[in-house]
Amino acid sequence: MTIATRKIAILGSTGSIGESTVRVALASQGRIEVLGLSSHRRLKRLVEQAQQLTPEWIVATGGEAANFDWSGLPGSTRLLVGDEGISRLVRQPEIDIVVSAIVGSAGLAGTWNAVDAGKTVALANKETLVMAGPLVMELAARRKSRIIPIDSEHSAVFQALQAGRRADLKRIILTASGGPFRTWTAEAIASATIDDALAHPTWNMGRKITVDSATMMNKALEIVEARWLFDLAPEEIEVVVHPQSIVHSMVEFVDGSVVAQMSPPDMKLPIQYALTFPERREGPAARFDWTASHRLEFEPPDLQRFPALTLGYEVARAGGTSGAVLNAANEAAVEEFLSGQLSFAEIVPACRSVLEHHSFDSKPSLDDLLKVDRWARKEISRWVCT
Ligand SMILES: NC(=O)c1ccc[n+]([C@@H]2O[C@H](COP(=O)([O-])OP(=O)(O)OC[C@H]3O[C@@H](n4cnc5c(N)ncnc54)[C@H](OP(=O)(O)O)[C@@H]3O)[C@@H](O)[C@H]2O)c1
Incomplete structure (x- = not known):
């Protein structure tokens, strides 16, 4: 049995995930039909995508x-224009499926509205769950x-979980490339x-995510994402550095068996899997050449050089x-770094300081979360000015 055509909207279609999603759809021979696209500033590219896909x-x-023009x-x-356009779309x-690929907290509203409308959400925007x-x-x-x-790690866990019963899960192991500073x-x-x-x-x-990978804040955010997405205790989430980015994450069951998902580092695979689930299809993602030698290495993360990970567990x-x-x-800190106002x-430390100074609420509403979001950004501006 084959799946019916999936009709999708891509929020953030001009970004890295958005462009990969467009490639997956174009390679799907009409099985993935793009009905909606959104972009923020790259409007010329948005028009080119519209000409290609006629959403x-x-x-x-x-x-x-x-x-x-x-x-x-x-x-x-x-x-459609403005944030209201995203809610309407x-x-x-x-x-059928909304691909949530806007970067940062700007992605929350669209994801929230898609969930509220009962859509399937293919979630790249980890910030929503954080x-x-x-x-x-x-x-x-x-x-x-x-x-x-x-997210490739969470897609890997999602895929590996199909190999056993949720009740038999011992823990998950998120892999991290270690970023550009792994050996620095x-x-x-x-x-x-x-x-x-x-x-x-x-x-x-x-x-933004590339800088997050360099600080390893990306992995910290992924710990929090995994905690809510898979309903895991923080102790059930481990992180291991795997420089080749081939094992995208693993699941360990109670008997000690570890199931890993492997593929070359290419986001088109987890994107396509999210769009065709539970079916798997031929697609444009890169494949292994098993005639060449491959080396897979794993090492524990260094919490001294990459203190962001500790923040992830605390949160x-x-x-x-x-x-x-x-x-x-x-x-806010990454934006300041990218504009030369804050050192790497x-x-x-700026994130830790803001976190430690906020008035914690254990059961916030969505409005409360948006308020503390604005407060934290202002605190980072104050940090930069002092
Ligand atoms: N890239 C990856 O391989 C990867 C892997 C795993 C997870 N993710 C997650 O996927 C999300 C997207 O990452 P990315 O690397 O694709 O980012 P990106 O290349 O920077 O693209 C971001 C997209 O969001 C749009 N956008 C930016 N600010 C916006 C705003 N205020 N309102 C509405 N739209 C806005 C951009 O539009 P314009 O370009 O038109 O301005 C662009 O289409 C992030 O949450 C990231 O953590 C990415």
């Missing part, structure tokens, strides 16, 4: 949309919305430049407002 709707969220759009494509009855994991998972249960991870001394890391931080050894990604334990605070502080070495 029913596109959404432009950035301020430049009003003055942009939209004459290149296909006649059948409707233009994800609620369209024709859409900020509001318990609320989003509770809403998903109520609305019968399925969240399928795109603490002194060298302290003076890392923007170019150093953006030179990821195995993955080609957007700028996974604390829950409440702490995820939204860590996420916003990190987003200050990113994680």
Whole structure:
């Protein structure tokens, strides 16, 4: 039996995940049909994508949309503008799956509305679960919305879990490439430049997540994401450094058996899996050449040089407002680093300081989370100014 055509909307279609999703759809021979696209600033690219895919709707969220020349759009494509356009798009009855690939907390509203509308959500935007994991998972249960991870580690866990019963799970092991500074001394890391931080050894990604990989904050966010997505205690989540990025994560069952998911580092595979689940299909993702030699290495993470990981566990334990605070502080700190206002070495200490100074609430509402998000960003600005 083969699956029916999946009709999708891609939020953040002009980004790294968005572009890979477009490639997966184009290679699907019509089995994945793109009905909606959204972008923020790269409007020229959005129009090119619309010409290629003729979606029913596109959404432009950035301020430049009003003055942009939209004459290149296909006649059948409707233009929606602003964040309101995202809410309208994800609620369209024709859409089966919403790909959540906007970067940062800006991705929360679209994901929330898609879950609220009962859609299947193919989730790349890990920040949604870091900020509001318990609320989003509770809403998903109520609305019968399925969240399928795109993040390669969580996709690997999701895939490996199919090999056994959830009740027999002992723990999960998230792999981390270690980023560009895996072998650097603490002194060298302290003076890392923007170019150093953006030179990821195995993955080609957007700028924010690439810096997060360099601090290993990305893994910290993934610990929190896994905690809520798979309903795990923080003690059931382990991190191991695996420089080749071939084993994307593992699941250990109670009998000691470990099931790993392996593939070359190419996001098209987890994206396609999320879009065709439970079926697997031929696709455009890179494949192994088993005639060549391969080496797989694993080493424990160094918490002294990469203190972000400890923050990840603390936030996974604390829950409440702490995820939204860590996420916003990190987003703001990475922006300051990328604009030359903050040194690389200050990113994680600034996040810790903001986290430690916030007034913790164990049962926040969505509004409370948005408030602490704004507060944490202001605290980072104050840190930069002092
Ligand atoms: N890249 C990866 O391999 C990877 C792997 C795992 C998980 N993820 C996660 O996937 C998400 C996307 O990452 P990415 O690397 O694809 O990021 P990216 O390349 O920076 O793309 C971000 C996308 O979001 C849009 N966007 C930015 N700010 C926005 C705003 N304020 N409102 C609405 N849309 C906005 C951008 O539009 P414009 O470009 O038009 O401005 C772009 O389409 C992140 O949450 C990341 O953690 C990424």
